[in-house]
Amino acid sequence: xxxxxxxxxxxxxxxxxxxxxxxxxxxxxxxxxxxxxxxxxxxxxxxxxxxxxxxxxxxxxxxxxxxxxxxxxxxxxxxxxxxxxxxxxxxxxxxxxxxxxxxxxxxxxxxxxxxxxxxxxxxxxxxxxxxxxxxxxxxxxxxxxxxxxxxxxxxxxxxxxxxxxxxxxxxxxxxxxxxxxxxxxxxxxxxxxxxxxxxxxxxxxxxxxxxxxxxxxxxxxxxxxxxxxxxxxxxxxxxxxxxxxxxxxxxxxxxxxxxxxxxxxxxxxxxxxxxxxxxxxxxxxxxxxxxxxxxxxxxxxxxxxxxxxxxxxxxxxxxxxxxxxxxxxxxxxxxxxxxxxxxxxxxxxxxxxxxxxxxxxxxxxxxxxxxxxxxxxxxxxxxxxxxxxxxxxxxxxxxxxxxxxxxxxxxxxxxxxxxxxxxxxxxxxxxxxxxxxxxxxxxxxxxxxxxxxxxxxxxxxxxxxxxxxxxxxxxxxxxxxxxxxxxxxx
Numbered sequence: 243x244x245x246x247x248x249x250x251x252x253x254x255x256x257x258x259x260x261x262x263x264x265x266x267x268x269x270x271x272x273x274x275x276x277x278x279x280x281x282x283x284x285x286x287x288x289x290x291x292x293x294x295x296x297x298x299x300x301x302x303x304x305x306x307x308x309x310x311x312x313x314x315x316x317x318x319x320x321x322x323x324x325x326x327x328x329x330x331x332x333x334x335x336x337x338x339x340x341x342x343x344x345x346x347x348x349x350x351x352x353x354x355x356x357x358x359x360x361x362x363x364x365x366x367x368x369x370x371x372x373x374x375x376x377x378x379x380x381x382x383x384x385x386x387x388x389x390x391x392x393x394x395x396x397x398x399x400x401x402x403x404x405x406x407x408x409x410x411x412x413x414x415x416x417x418x419x420x421x422x423x424x425x426x427x428x429x430x431x432x433x434x435x436x437x438x439x440x441x442x443x444x445x446x447x448x449x450x451x452x453x454x455x456x457x458x459x460x461x462x463x464x465x466x467x468x469x470x471x472x473x474x475x476x477x478x479x480x481x482x483x484x485x486x487x488x489x490x491x492x493x494x495x496x497x498x499x500x501x502x503x504x505x506x507x508x509x510x511x512x513x514x515x516x517x518x519x520x521x522x523x524x525x526x527x528x529x530x531x532x533x534x535x536x537x538x539x540x541x542x543x544x545x546x547x548x549x550x551x552x553x554x555x556x557x558x559x560x561x562x563x564x565x566x567x568x569x570x571x572x573x574x575x576x577x578x579x580x581x582x583x584x585x586x587x588x589x590x591x592x593x594x595x596x597x598x599x600x601x602x603x604x605x606x607x608x609x610x611x612x613x614x615x616x617x618x619x620x621x622x623x624x625x626x627x628x629x630x631x632x633x634x635x636x637x638x639x640x641x642x643x644x645x646x647x648x649x650x651x652x653x654x655x656x657x658x659x660x661x662x663x664x665x666x667x668x669x670x671x672x673x674x675x676x677x678x679x680x681x682x683x684x685x686x687x688x689x690x691x692x693x694x695x696x697x698x699x700x701x702x703x704x705x706x707x708x709x710x711x712x713x714x715x716x717x718x719x720x721x722x723x724x725x726x727x728x729x730x731x732x
Contacts, residue, residue, distance in 0.1 A: 287509025400565035542717025566610035569602035656698035
């Protein structure tokens with residue numbers, strides 16, 4: 243071996259070592275996930291679940307707010323006032339009124355006054371009409387203050403009472419919505435996880451086909467060198483290998499895409515590397531009858547339960563609107579500290595009052611009546627939508643059951659087909675080695691075997707997906723445990 247050949251060999255070994263090292267680092271850095279790991283991550287990261295949790299917090303705040311309307315209201319206020327120019331109001335001129343009254347009294351009582359002409363006094367006489375005169379006067383002092391404590395308590399208000407009940411129902415609605423979102427997330431993540439496993443298995447099948455084709459090419463090349471087979475068989479074997487390589491690359495890209503889809507479902511960044519741990523295997527489920535599944539769905543389906551609570555809210559809205567027909571009775575009281583002065587030497591005094599207020603609307607343009615009609619119609623609409631949703635769920639369960647039965651039959655057929663295709667592939671190889679078969683026989687047998695394995699894998703995935711959807715439709719996803727243990731909520 244000369245120096246150049248030795249150098250080339252060492253460079254090849256060095257390059258191979260680098261590839262192995264990089265591959266090991268990649269798989270070491272990739273995040274290994276089981277199905278439960280993927281579900282746990284999705285529960286913590288899913289945006290819909292985060293929004294549902296916020297909605298529960300908001301609903302709890304609404305409950306507290308509703309109770310607040312039934313609690314007493316206490317207000318403290320204070321103010322200080324200084325008049326830059328005192329207000330004035332017109333008053334009768336008391337001086338002119340007093341003068342007129344005196345003159346009229348003297349005239350009517352016959353008061354004697356000295357006679358200007360001399361002699362005996364004469365009676366006073368005055369008969370002029372009175373002309374009112376007014377003058378502006380200020381009744382206010384320049385400075386004043388008031389500190390006031392006011393308390394009011396609702397004794398009866400139908401809207402307050404109904405509002406408390408409605409707030410609790412709204413809280414139930416937000417909790418049911420959380421369970422529905424958790425169930426949907428678990429189902430979607432599980433399907434995405436099995437989608438990755440499906441693609442991995444298909445990639446393994448394709449790589450196995452490529453390995454078989456490469457081994458076949460190696461054998462054909464050896465036979466050709468011995469003059470046993472023709473150049474045409476060698477070319478056919480080479481073409482088969484080259485045709486399979488792009489298919490492997492395509493499946494590798496598909497696997498990357500399915501992993502990206504799983505990361506989206508889990509709420510992970512696209513830059514994070516993940517790898518899934520698990521297997522996609524067929525385990526026949528012992529399902530209940532169609533009627534039993536439908537009945538269970540009518541009782542436990544998450545969307546139906548959420549909609550049922552919404553119907554309750556719509557009914558409460560009718561009662562809330564009817565509250566406009568009822569009176570409001572409230573008790574109130576206040577105590578104030580007051581003072582007034584012109585020179586800050588305040589005259590101080592206190593006042594206190596208590597009372598009961600009664601108010602009822604007698605006419606408001608029929609607005610209350612129209613609001614009740616609107617809320618009643620909204621409730622009727624919800625009832626129709628609820629019945630429609632029940633029919634949709636009923637139809638979905640029937641469809642999924644038919645699909646499951648069909649897939650079960652297909653899987654049994656695919657298992658037999660795989661066994662037959664494997665036997666045909668082995669026979670084709672034996673016949674070719676014995677000189678009684680052709681490369682075309684081997685290629686056709688290999689394609690049939692690969693297709694049979696792929697068909698079974700796809701059928702198993704469809705079966706698992708249908709079971710996951712049946713569980714979601716019938717409310718069998720254990721959301722209660724997830725909400726309590728993973729989300730730390732009661």
